[in-house]
Amino acid sequence: MTSTEVSKAAVDSGLPTTAPRLLTAALSYAVAGWPILPLHTPRADSTCSCRDRTCTSPGKHPRIGHWLTDATTDPLTIAAWWRRWPDANIGMLTGELVVLDVDGESGRRSLRELQASHDALTATRIATSARGMHLYFRSTGTNVRCSVGRVAPGIDVRGHGGYIVAPPSWHADQVNYRWATAHEIGPLPSWLAELLSASADPMDREPLPGAVVDVGSERARRYLEAAVDAELLEVARAKPGTRNATLNRAAFRLGQLTGAGLGDRLQLASALLGAAVSAGLGEREARATIASGLSAGERTPRTISARF
16 A cells, blocks of 8 residues: 555645644555444543533444444445544444454553463554553454453454454544554454454353352352353344343343442443443443433442341
């Protein structure tokens, strides 16, 4: 991919070769074959251009409704988006791409431990974010789904049904996402492909350590884990058009348990988010639904048998 190709794409789009930096980057990704979508933009006060004061993902969620099907490599469409939203952050569709989102020191530690247990990762393209880094790989035919913290603590995965925020987009902390390496995007290592494929099943998760807070019997732990597994499976298998309602019901039921002192809210919210993202729901929408459902359930706690 050369600067000449990118300039040609800009010219073919009816834009001058001095196209803004974000647009030029979006066109370069499209030339490389990676579908693009426009995202909202974080403001200087860390709020989001969506103008929702409760937004939990400023600058990270799509400006278009049907982003999964409308993401494109067409320069005319991309040019039209950035004419409408010149400061739009860049979303890059994943699926053919697999991106490891390594968050903070927890994620870096997990990545070191994974490599120590397997092999060192091959050289590939890496971007930095405000607190972590994104490792880009080609899927090489492996069906990798999105997940949140399922592979290891501090490591999220973006695969089929997801997208990643690409450089030089702005983070809410007012720093740019930047390319840390200029390597070509390498193939997904076989050991990592196997690990990510195995982790795609929402039932394949670590036990919930310390999940029972106020009621500490082993019977209560088994009860909680069975309830969590059933709800995660229902969320992951929900059909399009029913996913958000299914997630809300699951969060409500688990909220009834945390309201009764059975389970840790943050831990259960994380498990629900992983299942929701794997099912194809957007992370921002899923987080809001989970928070609402858990809170509603906690207001009507389930009666826990004395045998616990």
